Amino acid sequence: MFIVKRLFSAYLNTGTNKSNTPAVRQQIQVTNLFGLIGYFITLVLGVSALIRSAGAKNDDFYLGVTLLVASALFFTSRLILKFFQSKNGYKVSANLVTGALMLLMLYLIVTGGVKNTGPLWIYIVPPVVLFFGGLKRGLIQLGCFAFVAIVILEYPGNLFLMAQYSDEFSSRLIYSFITVSLLFVFYEYSRQRSFKTLQELSREFEKQARLDPLSGLQNRRGMLEKLEYEHQRTLRHHKNLTLMMCDIDHFKRVNDKFGHDVGDGVITQVGQLFDKALRKQDTVARWGGEEFLFLLPETTQEQAFTLAEKLRAQVSKQQYQAGSDSFTVTVSLGIYQMHPQDNLDHAISRADTNLYRAKSNGRNCSIKSD
Known part of the structure; x- marks a missing residue:
């Protein structure tokens, strides 16, 4: 059972890679699943129809050939995913699946399939088309399919029909298909709205998780991610990177x-x-607490020192209110320019050491590494 499960999982994930978004990965998996189901169903029904034809070129023979062609197209969709893992490979495969499905359904309407039961398969078109095409494109494809089906069924004299349907059957087939399609369209619309809302909430939560609720600045988690990104970028492009640690003096x-x-x-x-x-x-x-960390890409220690002195002067001039009283505060800053051999922990520690040197030097000053 474990081996079967593993093989099935590998089959579903054919064509996926690490760069795929969850939505793309899901579409690829469903394309593989639907292609597999479509391949086996059309293969079995096609072989069955050919056996019934007993070699004669009758309706069963042509139905069998058509089903086998559809089976080959469904199988081809998997080959495209397996051997053409380009950015849009999954889209080509999905279009092949939906195209083969709609053409097969139209053929079943025209010929009637086995004892005129072929048209009953058309109800699988709406969910498949809307899933692979999305709401806008799926609506267009559904509209085109419905239009062609109506023309085939309602054209005067049954010009396009090889099978014979009663007027009641044709009209009810059309009405029921349109009703089912509208229900799936509404479901897809609701699903997309819910998905969009969840994405927006997820992005907002991710953003809030990286922000300090009091100051509105990046918090430690957000800063660590930026530090790692900028550190790697600096190493790749051989740029300067300076850290600056700041503390509000006598904040207690x-x-x-x-x-x-x-x-x-x-x-x-x-x-x-x-x-x-x-x-x-x-x-x-x-x-x-009252500590701030500055990340200054493409900045030398001397440039950071100039910025630190500017900030220190601005802070000391700013007035703060406490009821009817006003007061000022000062800040101390420690500066460290990273070297290629430095890791982030070491660089932060050196900036912190320089900050405490500034505090030991009387506060309200900036200290850089020697």
């Missing part, structure tokens, strides 16, 4: 004297000041 005194709400306001305002002063490629994060 602010909390003790004015309360934590005022202290939170100071963190928020300082964070906003930092964020507005940076370039688009720079990032500042609330690293923890």
Whole structure:
């Protein structure tokens, strides 16, 4: 059983790769599954029809040949996925499946299939077409299929029909097909809206998971991801990368004297000041408590020092309110330019060491590595 399950899973995942999105991977898997089912059903029915024909070129013979051609097309869809794993390979395969299905259904309407039961298969068209084509494209394909089917069934004199259907059967087949199609269209519309809503919520949750709720800046998790990305980019392109650690001086005194709400306001305002002063490629994060970490791509230590002094001066000039009282705060900054042999933990540690050198040097200053 385990071997069968493993083989079946491998079959369904033919044509998938690590770069596929979950939606694309699902479409490839369903294409493989539907191709497999379509291949075996049409193969069995085709062989059965040929056996019934007993070698004579009658309706069963032509039905059998048509079913075997459809079976070959369904099998080809898998070969396309297996050997042509290009960006749009799965789309070609899906189009082949839906095209083969619709042509086969139209053929069954024209010929009637076995004892005029062929048209009963057309109800599988709406879900398949809408799944592979999506709402907009699926609607167009369904509309074209329905139009051709109506022309075949209702054209005066049954010009396009090899089978004989009563008027009641033809009209009810058309009405029921349109009804089923509309139900599937509504379902696909609802599914796409729900999927879009879930995607938006997922993106929002991902965004919020990387933001500090107090300051609105990147939090530690978000910053670590950016650090890793920029570090790798710096190594590839041999660019400069500088880190800067900042701490609000005597922040505990602010909390003790004015309360934590005022202290939170100071963190928020300082964070906003930092964020507005940076370039688009720079990032500042609330690293923890009253500490901030700056990520400065393509920046030397000397350039970062100039920025640090500018920020330090701006912070010291800004007034903060606590009821009727106003006060100022200062910041200390430690700067470290990464070297190719550095890892991130070491670089952050060096920036933190320089920050504490700044604090030991009387605070309200910036210290860079020697």
